[in-house]
Amino acid sequence: MSKFAFFIGCTIPYRIPFVETSIRKTFPEFGIELMDLPFACCPDPGGVQGFDSITWYTLAARNLCLAEEVNLNIITACSGCFETLKVSNTKLKNDTRLKDKVNEHLAEVDREFKGTIEVKHFAEVLYDDVGIDKIAAKVQKPLTGVRLATHTGCHFLKPPEILQTDNPESPQKLDEMVEALGAQAVPYLNKLMCCGAGTRGVDQDTAIAMAHEKIMGAERAKADALVTICPTCFVQYDVGQRLMAKQFDKTKLPVFVYPELLGISMGMDFTTGLKMHTIKVTPILEKITG
Amino acid sequence: MTESTELLEKFEELLEVTKLCYQCGTCAGGCPVFRQYPNFNPRRVMEKLLMKDFSEQIFDDQQIWYCSMCYTCSVRCPQGIDVGHVITEIKNLAVQMKNAPPGIVAELETIMETGVTAAISKGIMKRREQLELPELPPPNLDEIQKIFEVTGAEKYIKQIKEETS
Numbered sequence: 104m105s106k107f108a109f110f111i112g113c114t115i116p117y118r119i120p121f122v123e124t125s126i127r128k129t130f131p132e133f134g135i136e137l138m139d140l141p142f143a144c145c146p147d148p149g150g151v152q153g154f155d156s157i158t159w160y161t162l163a164a165r166n167l168c169l170a171e172e173v174n175l176n177i178i179t180a181c182s183g184c185f186e187t188l189k190v191s192n193t194k195l196k197n198d199t200r201l202k203d204k205v206n207e208h209l210a211e212v213d214r215e216f217k218g219t220i221e222v223k224h225f226a227e228v229l230y231d232d233v234g235i236d237k238i239a240a241k242v243q244k245p246l247t248g249v250r251l252a253t254h255t256g257c258h259f260l261k262p263p264e265i266l267q268t269d270n271p272e273s274p275q276k277l278d279e280m281v282e283a284l285g286a287q288a289v290p291y292l293n294k295l296m297c298c299g300a301g302t303r304g305v306d307q308d309t310a311i312a313m314a315h316e317k318i319m320g321a322e323r324a325k326a327d328a329l330v331t332i333c334p335t336c337f338v339q340y341d342v343g344q345r346l347m348a349k350q351f352d353k354t355k356l357p358v359f360v361y362p363e364l365l366g367i368s369m370g371m372d373f374t375t376g377l378k379m380h381t382i383k384v385t386p387i388l389e390k391i392t393g
Numbered sequence: 394m395t396e397s398t399e400l401l402e403k404f405e406e407l408l409e410v411t412k413l414c415y416q417c418g419t420c421a422g423g424c425p426v427f428r429q430y431p432n433f434n435p436r437r438v439m440e441k442l443l444m445k446d447f448s449e450q451i452f453d454d455q456q457i458w459y460c461s462m463c464y465t466c467s468v469r470c471p472q473g474i475d476v477g478h479v480i481t482e483i484k485n486l487a488v489q490m491k492n493a494p495p496g497i498v499a500e501l502e503t504i505m506e507t508g509v510t511a512a513i514s515k516g517i518m519k520r521r522e523q524l525e526l527p528e529l530p531p532p533n534l535d536e537i538q539k540i541f542e543v544t545g546a547e548k549y550i551k552q553i554k555e556e557t558s
Contacts, residue, residue, distance in 0.1 A: 304494060
């Protein structure tokens, strides 16, 4: 059993809590224990870092301190949180000038960043620690014949020199992870493209047009669904399709976060949560259960 | 070090990094925002810095905030310039010059007041109940607010709101 401090973020618990269910149900099956701590917003690598980098580092370091206190590595459920916490953790460990400045601020709340823990994304834990073979061994209802467009997303991959997860220009891990469930990862146009969520704060129409390009790429490749490992990308593509219908032709491509598909293929019943998706997922469920 | 010399120092650092740019446009070619919204062009941002031309599109309007922070430009720049980081630095300087879009300021305020970015509605709490999810331990708001105060973020929020009201 390996135990992690569970960094759930803001988007999952307060926008798409059904993703939280899928993580809390599947991870213990692989011997991973998740401990809740009073974490705050990571904070957002786009808005908060753009607003003031030192505030971003200090708020991130405060979260890292909470995990340091209980001596647990962090597992993040969200790619934005992953980028914020791993970049901050790495830079603070290696840049004394930055660390001193952040610790000066943290002293005001009686905390100190020490640099004693590591930060991992849930997909890294699944792929690198659990491994493809053990994932495949848990599959009871293989997703045979299901064509999936995988969207790894930017904040799991970049900046690559710090995050060190997968090839930022040709990510493979998520493809292998869906194939372990028996599905087919299909090549499609704009596979690497950003979901556009980062632009939402200043121009919703542009952000939605960016997400629409991706949906079109997946539809042209005749994908049954799109799967991601980031909740922010999920919201762009799932809830986003309703907004896209105002600018473009209506689409109804089902969207999943990986742990949902993982649980479904392990035979878990996620009916309550799946009904909370904006785009209906029933067509693909019928394909799986026959 | 006074605030203005610190600002100047940051600015010089930025110009130093930019010097390597030879305007090939790889950043713009890979930019997912530029494809949809050509007014945001990372090559032009770099050009403005190279020419020390700060008349538009750098600090005094909202174009720079269109960057979605995907770092495609940083990964692909043949000169190894972390273009995405340069853009983040420009945003930071713009904030110190009292300029940020209302959506971003609102996000910062929400975090300062509640500790999280999302609005915690009754509807969402009901969904959590239906899904039988546990109650989450609440963040320490006193600590969050103190950090906003000591880093100056609270002051920047106030200044920008006064400027735009």
